[in-house]
Structure formats: C-alpha cells, structure tokens
Amino acid sequence: MTRILEGSQPPLIYPPYKSGALRSPTRPLIKLTRVFSDFAAPVYGYHAIGETDADLTRQHAGEPLGERLIVSGRVLDEDGRPVRNTLVELWQANAAGRYAHVVDNHPAPLDPNFTGAGRTITDDEGRYRFLTIKPGAYPWRNHTNAWRPAHIHFSIFGESFLSRLVTQMYFPADPLFPFDPMFQSVRDEAARQRMVSTFDLSLTEPEWALGYRFDIVLRGPNSTPFEERT
Amino acid sequence: MSGESSLKHVSTSDELPLVATASQTVGPFFSFGLTTNTALGRMAGPDTPGERIRLVIRVIDGAGTPVPDAMVEMWHAERAGTFLFGRLDTDPAGACAFETVFPGQVTEGAQEAAHINLCIFMRGLLRHLYTRLYFDGDPALETDAILAAVPPDRRGTLLARRDDTAPSAWTFDVHLQGDRETVYFDL
Numbered sequence: 050m051t052r053i054l055e056g057s058q059p060p061l062i063y064p065p066y067k068s069g070a071l072r073s074p075t076r077p078l079i080k081l082t083r084v085f086s087d088f089a090a091p092v093y094g095y096h097a098i099g100e101t102d103a104d105l106t107r108q109h110a111g112e113p114l115g116e117r118l119i120v121s122g123r124v125l126d127e128d129g130r131p132v133r134n135t136l137v138e139l140w141q142a143n144a145a146g147r148y149a150h151v152v153d154n155h156p157a158p159l160d161p162n163f164t165g166a167g168r169t170i171t172d173d174e175g176r177y178r179f180l181t182i183k184p185g186a187y188p189w190r191n192h193t194n195a196w197r198p199a200h201i202h203f204s205i206f207g208e209s210f211l212s213r214l215v216t217q218m219y220f221p222a223d224p225l226f227p228f229d230p231m232f233q234s235v236r237d238e239a240a241r242q243r244m245v246s247t248f249d250l251s252l253t254e255p256e257w258a259l260g261y262r263f264d265i266v267l268r269g270p271n272s273t274p275f276e277e278r279t
Numbered sequence: 280m281s282g283e284s285s286l287k288h289v290s291t292s293d294e295l296p297l298v299a300t301a302s303q304t305v306g307p308f309f310s311f312g313l314t315t316n317t318a319l320g321r322m323a324g325p326d327t328p329g330e331r332i333r334l335v336i337r338v339i340d341g342a343g344t345p346v347p348d349a350m351v352e353m354w355h356a357e358r359a360g361t362f363l364f365g366r367l368d369t370d371p372a373g374a375c376a377f378e379t380v381f382p383g384q385v386t387e388g389a390q391e392a393a394h395i396n397l398c399i400f401m402r403g404l405l406r407h408l409y410t411r412l413y414f415d416g417d418p419a420l421e422t423d424a425i426l427a428a429v430p431p432d433r434r435g436t437l438l439a440r441r442d443d444t445a446p447s448a449w450t451f452d453v454h455l456q457g458d459r460e461t462v463y464f465d466l
Contacts, residue, residue: 057298059405068304071341072403072455078465079429087385088396088409088466090362092354097316125289127296140312148308152348166312202306204313210354210398211466215407217303234405235301244301264289266297 056237065230067191089209103169105141105181113163115144115182117258120218120246123175124205126269131175132212137265138168138204139179139218146185146199155187180258186225198225198232205265212267219245220261302407305400307348314350314368322365322379327357329380333448334412334439337374338399341456345373349401351453353412355394358383381414392419392426399453408463412451415440429462436461 062073081088101107106117120139124132142148142165145157149164163182171177186199200217207213219232226232226241235241243266252260289297305313323331336353338346349369357363357380367375382393392413399408413420415438420426426434436459442448454461 054298058301059303061404061406063405066304066403066405068403069405070403071344072346072401073405074408074460074463075341075456076460078463080465081425081428087356087362088464090354090356090385092362092364123289125297127299129289129293129295129297138312140309142308148311150308150311152307164311166315202303202309202312204305204309210352210396210409213352213398213407214300214302215305215400216300231303231405234303240298240301243298244303265300266289268299 054237054240056235057240059234059236063230063234065191066234089211091208092206092210092213098168098170103167103177103179105163105165105167105179107180108164109162111162113143113160113182115160115163115185118181118183119178119252119254119258119260120181120201120263121176121178121252121260122246122263122265124171124177124207124265124267125175126207126212126267128269131171131173132205132207132267133171133173133175135171135175135208136168136204136206137171137177138166139181139201140166141181141184141201142187142199144182144185146187157185157187183220186223191230196225196228198223198229203263203265205267207267208269212269214265214267216265217244218263221245221248302405304402304405305350305407307402309350309400310348310368314366317367319364319366320375320377322353322363322377323357327363327380329357329383331447332379332381333445334377334379334395335374335442335448335450336369336377336397336453337372337450338369338401338453339373339455343457345369345371346401346455347371347373349373349399349453351375352398352400353377353379353395355379355382355396356385359385359387390419390422390424392417392423394423394425397453409466410453410461410463411437412439413437414449425464433462 147157246261246263249262338349439449439451
C-alpha cells in the first residue's frame with residue numbers, strides 16, 4: 050500500500066491545463082528505489098524575515114483595499130508531527146484580482162498599498178500566521194471565459210527537498226471550482242478539498258479580520274514515491 | 280460552518296499517516312514573492328572554501344523556446360554535512376546564473392560523482408521536477424550509483440558542460456521535452 054494515495058497529487062500532464070503542453074516531460078521519471086541520496090538532505094531556504102513580512106497590510110504607507118483576513122494553520126508531516134522552524138512563503142493577487150507583477154495585464158486596478166508577498170517561519174507547533182486581504186478571482190487565457198478561483202499561493206520547504214511543496218490555498222465553496230483545470234487537476238475529491246481553507250470563528254478577530262485555517266501536510270523522508278498515472 | 284466541524288482541519292483524530300497536500304503550479308506571477316532576493320544566486324560566501332564556479336542554467340520548452348518564467352532551486356554539498364542553497368528565476372533568454380563552489384562530497388568517502396540537485400518550477404508544471412547536474416569529464420561519473428539508474432543513452436542530459444569563453448564557467452540545459460529531454464527523478 051502506498052502512502053501517496055491515487056489521485057491525491059496532480060499528474061505531470063493534465064491536458065485541460067494548456068500551459069503544460071510544451072512544458073511537461075513526456076518520458077517516464079526515473080524511479081530511485083533507495084533513498085541513498087542527498088535529495089533528502091536538509092534544506093532551510095531563506096530565513097531572513099522582516100518585521101512586516103507576515104503582515105501584508107502593513108507593507109506600504111496606507112492600508113490595502115479589501116476584506117482583511119487572518120490566514121493561519123499548521124505545517125505537519127505525514128505522521129502528524131509539526132514541521133518546526135520552516136520557511137512559509139505566500140504571494141497573491143490584490144482584492145481586484147491583479148498581481149503586482151509586470152506580466153499581469155488583467156485590466157483591474159493595482160493597489161499602491163498592496164504588494165501581496167509574505168514570509169514567515171513556523172513555530173514549535175508548526176504554526177504560521179499571516180495577515181492579508183482576500184484576493185480577487187481573475188481571468189486567464191487557458192480557454193474561453195476562463196477564471197481562476199480566488200487563491201493564495203504557498204511555498205514551503207520542510208525538512209528536505211523531498212518535502213518541498215508549492216501549492217495554492219482556495220476559499221470555501223467557490224463557484225469557479227468546477228471550471229478550473231488547476232483545481233481539477235487533483236483528481237481525488239478529498240485531496241482537492243484539502244486545498245480549500247476553512248472559515249474559523251476562533252481565528253477571527255472581532256471588529257478586525259476574518260480567520261481562515263489552512264493546514265499543510267508535507268511528504269516525509271519515508272514516503273513511497275508518486276505512482277505515475279494518467 | 281466553524282473550524283471545529285470541518286473534516287479538512289487536520290486534527291489529532293485524523294487517521295495516520297496523513298495525506299500530503301496536493302501540489303499546484305507556481306504560476307506566472309511568483310517572482311515578486313519568491314525571487315526578489317537575487318543574493319540567492321550567490322551561494323558561496325567570501326569564506327566558503329573551494330573552487331569558485333559560475334553555473335548558467337537554461338530552461339527550454341518542447342518547441343525549443345527558452346522559458347522566461349521558470350524558477351530554479353539548487354542545493355549541493357559544500358563539504359560533508361554542509362549544504363548550500365540557491366534560488367533564481369529565469370530571464371527572457373530562459374537563463375539564470377549561480378555563483379557557487381565546485382560541489383564537495385555529501386558523505387565522507389562516498390562513491391559518488393560531484394553533483395548539484397535541482398528543483399524546477401514553472402507555469403505549466405503542476406508539480407515541480409527533480410533533476411541532478413553532473414560535470415562533464417568527471418572520472419567518477421562511471422561509478423555514480425544514481426547515474427547508473429539512468430539509461431546510458433540519457434545520461435548525457437545530466438551533464439553540465441564547460442563554457443570555454445570564461446574560466447570556471449559551466450552551462451546546464453534543462454530540456455522539458457524532445458530528443459534531449461532531461462532526466463527527471465521520481466523520489
């Protein structure tokens with residue numbers, strides 16, 4: 050029995066996601082059956098964290114527009130142990146669905162008070178916490194009338210490059226889910242739902258910001274490799 | 280609905296092992312979040328012992344077009360037990376240049392060729408790719424256990440080549456598809 054369940058990770062090639070056509074390898078990956086390599090060696094990433102790095106609402110002279118959010122959760126390994134002192138980075142669009150990136154030409158306003166990038170380090174219980182604003186949905190050119198559900202990009206290192214993860218956090222009950230090839234590339238329903246954050250009243254701060262919980266599980270060094278599938 | 284009632288919130292009652300969170304693409308807009316610190320291209324500090332090298336990574340898609348929006352992460356042993364990490368995004372020519380030292384041995388006395396581990400991210404990849412760079416002409420290539428797991432006709436895709444136009448400069452091409460598709464590893 051494999052520890053990585055069928056369909057819980059996206060395949061390398063998922064035809065509805067058009068950007069992969071010329072960018073996804075077509076030959077089988079070479080399976081390394083013994084973990085005798087330094088692929089499992091510790092990697093710590095980049096640890097210089099600035100004072101406002103985890104508060105995306107305080108990085109400019111004024112406050113960004115949008116619904117203020119607290120995004121918090123735990124980073125765990127597959128055995129449920131907290132992943133401590135690991136770098137968590139996020140980036141996102143502004144409330145209008147526009148990224149502070151030169152390539153983004155969506156005709157929605159930029160917000161001079163919002164960059165949309167943050168980083169922090171998990172504590173001894175594997176917890177992280179960001180203050181930000183809710184990103185807007187935005188169109189993209191994958192197919193006619195294609196829209197990305199609102200999401201926040203996450204990058205986490207964990208204890209080695211085996212646990213390296215880049216993912217996207219979504220918001221509950223987004224009506225765009227059925228139409229989004231990125232979300233749908235994860236074929237297992239339960240695995241898809243684990244990318245969806247949960248509204249959490251206990252994280253919510255009265256008169257200030259709504260709380261969303263997003264827990265993240267990283268592969269450990271003993272994981273069985275991905276099962277290739279179509 | 281509250282957090283307490285949600286099955287998605289990982290709790291102590293969840294069945295172990297937990298299932299790893301699904302990967303999603305890094306997308307086209309990561310650079311302002313992940314690669315603003317260009318110092319991460321200078322992996323070796325002034326006090327790092329070893330031969331300084333400049334390593335240019337080029338990323339090329341299945342049509343032979345350079346990929347201008349990839350993120351390349353690398354890490355390698357400086358010497359046994361000490362690792363160096365680097366991260367850059369590719370430029371309009373699909374390239375990024377790391378300054379580091381020639382890799383040392385991961386473990387004392389191991390039978391392995393000098394190598395650098397790479398992790399490749401980009402729009403179009405739903406999961407990142409793992410590959411490994413070796414150095415053309417290294418006599419230890421013959422006995423490296425990971426290279427031995429690669430079909431002989433594809434081993435060349437893992438070799439960085441000397442750039443004769445500059446001293447201590449190497450180039451490594453990451454081909455995503457085609458006849459020269461780079462070997463990627465399933466870990």
